[in-house]
Amino acid sequence: MAWDTEGTQRKIKEAAVGEFARSGPDGTTIERIAKSAGVNKERVYNYFGGKRSLFATVLRDELAKVARAVPVESFAEEEIGDYAGRVYDYHRERPELNRLLRWEGLVFDGEVPDEESRREHYGHRAVAVAEGQENGTITRSIDADHLTFLILSLAGWWTAVPQVARMITGEPTEEEHARRRASVVEAARRLARVP
Structure with a gap:
């Protein structure tokens, strides 16, 4: 069975938007984001690195969404x-x-x-x-x-x-x-x- 990399990344980013919006990058953990996304935290680290990198990715994506919308x-x-x-x-x-x-x-x-x-x-x-x-x-x-x-x-x-x-x-x-x-x-x- 093939791993749905794009789907997993999307779930992680969606969970990260909620966690970061609620608690900020310093107020949440990769573990909480992973749990919210339904993945193990190693996946988050593998795809996005640490919290600052994930936060930057999430914000970049959200700004791209508003630019398109x-x-x-x-x-x-x-x-x-x-x-x-x-x-x-x-x-x-x-x-x-x-x-x-x-x-x-x-x-x-x-x-x-x-x-x-x-x-x-x-x-x-x-x-x-x-x-x-x-x-x-x-x-x-x-x-x-x-x-x-x-x-x-x-x-x-x-x-x-x-x-x-x-x-x-x-x-x-x-x-x-x-x-x-x-x-x-x-x-x-x-x-x-x-x-």
Whole structure:
């Protein structure tokens, strides 16, 4: 019987997303990840090395998923508020990514794993904003890189600190999520509006 290497790796990464999002890379163990995945821990070490390497792999995969799910080419053509709404939707459905990013910020001093390729990931969005600025559809009063960061923050902060969102805006019912999303879209439009 052939070993399902891809399936095993997928199960390990899925388990790692949950464990790392819940406890961070320093708060969980390879043993817990392996148990959650239903494999022995030697498999985890064989496929991914240690926890830091597995954490980097998981975060890279999660960032690739959001890039595929919420693509953007140019804000000369796409409306930035609609994009912000789609980013909000993604984070609402997959809050683990925000948790992983928060853990990364807490655990790593200085450069993070895959930082250079991640700069490209985020840089692509800043280029899309700059194209909107060149086209006259987005304000030039905020630099493209800052505007990119602000838009991503508007859309993602709701799941980064859900307890604060709940305390300020109430329980996250479907009605409240619709209200939050509408606010994100409108705030992004106002931020980017050409005066």
